[in-house]
C-alpha cells in the first residue's frame with residue numbers, strides 16, 4: 158500500500174526531534190515542530206538550533222526560511238506525529254513516562270482517522286501500548302490499534318533513534334532503522350514515513366521488540382565499557398599501562414576491548430539499562446553490575462586526583478572537559494562534570510575548567526569562587542595537575558612539551574599513559 162505524507166508533526170524539538178524535523182522538512186514536506194519550551198521555539202523560529210550540533214544550524218535555517226518547518230508550543234492537525242520527548246528515570250530507576258504521556262494526551266486532541274503516531278523516545282517495553290491507552294482515554298471516539306487491530310482509526314509504531322551526537326545530521330539519514338508497529342498495517346505506514354528521508358535499511362518488527370532492541374543496544378555498550386573500566390582499575394592496581402595492555406589484547410583477531418574513561422554519561426547509556434534492570438532484577442545481574450562499575454569510576458578518579466593534590470601546598474588543577482563525550486556541549490549525566498563537582502566539595506584546590514563547547518560554567522560549579530572557566534593555554538600554563546576528562550579535538554592537539562612539568566591524570570588515554 159502506498160502512503161504519501163504532506164504534513165508531519167514532530168513533538169519535542171531537542172537533540173533528536175529538531176534534526177528529525179529539519180531533515181524531513183528538507184525533503185519538501187510541511188513540518189510542524191512542537192515543543193513546550195518557549196525559548197526553544199523562539200530560537201527555531203529564528204532559524205537557529207538551540208544547542209550545538211555540526212551542520213544542524215544550516216539545516217534548520219534553510220527549513221525555516223523556506224517555510225517548510227514551523228515551530229510552536231501547541232500541536233495542530235497533521236497526518237503523522239513523531240514523539241521525541243525525554244524519558245529519564247524515577248527514584249526507583251523505572252522509566253519516567255510522564256513526558257510521553259503528556260505528549261500523547263496533547264496530540265490526542267488534534268488526531269483524526271487515518272493518522273499515524275510514532276514514538277521515538279527510548280522507552281521501557283510496553284510503552285507504545287500504554288501510549289495507545291492514554292490517547293484512547295482522551296479520545297474514546299477513536300479506535301486505537303491495540304484494541305482494534307483489524308480496523309483502527311489511528312496507526313501506532315515504535316521506531317527508536319540511534320544517532321550519535323556530533324554526527325546526527327549524517328546518521329539520521331544513513332543509519333538503519335527498526336520499525337515496530339502495533340500491527341503489520343501500522344508498520345507499513347511507519348515504514349513509508351521513514352522512506353522519505355532514510356537511506357539505511359528499514360527493519361520491520363513489532364513494537365515491544367523494537368522497544369527492547371533499543372535498550373539492548375545501550376545495555377550492550379554499557380557492559381562493554383564496564384569491562385574496559387574494570388581493566389583500567391586492574392592495571393592501576395598492578396602499576397601497568399592500561400592503554401598499552403588493551404591495545405595489545407586487541408591484536409587478537411576476536412577481541413575488541415573498548416576504551417576506558419572517567420565513567421559513563423549522557424542520558425542514554427547511563428539510564429536506559431535501568432528500564433530493564435528495575436523491571437527484571439533477577440534476569441539482569443550482569444547489567445546491574447556494569448552500571449555499578451561505571452558509576453564507581455568518577456569516585457576512583459577523584460581518589461587518584463586527591464592523592465596528587467596532597468603533594469602541593471596550594472594546588473591548581475586544570476580540568477580539561479565537562480561534556481559527557483568529545484566535541485559536544487551536552488553535560489547531562491556527565492562523569493566529567495561529576496568529578497569536577499566532587500573535587501570542588503572535597504578539596505580546596507583551585508580548579509581551572511576548560512570546556513570550549515559551553516559559554517559559562519553550569520550553576521553547580523559557578524557557585525564556587527575557586528572554580529574558573531579559562532582558556533586551554535591559561536590552564537596549561539598555571540596548573541600543577543592536569544586532569545584530562547574529555548577527548549575534545551582541541552585537547553588532542555596539546556603540545557606535550559607544554560605539560561611535561563605537570564602531573565598528568567589522563568582518564569581517557571589522550572597520551573596513552575605516557576605521563
Ligand SMILES: NC(=O)c1ccc[n+]([C@@H]2O[C@H](COP(=O)([O-])OP(=O)(O)OC[C@H]3O[C@@H](n4cnc5c(N)ncnc54)[C@H](O)[C@@H]3O)[C@@H](O)[C@H]2O)c1
Pocket residue numbers: 168169170171172173174191192193194197241242243244256259260263277278279280318319320321322424425
Ligand atoms: N540525544 C541522543 O543522543 C539520543 C539518542 C537516541 C535516543 N534518544 C532518546 O530520544 C528521546 C529524546 O531525547 P533528546 O536528547 O532529544 O531530549 P531533549 O531533552 O534534548 O529534547 C526533548 C524536548 O522535548 C520537549 N518536551 C518535553 N515534554 C514535551 C511535551 N509534552 N510536548 C512537546 N515537547 C516536549 C523538551 O522541552 C525538549 O526540548 C529520549 O527518550 C532519549 O533517550 C536520545
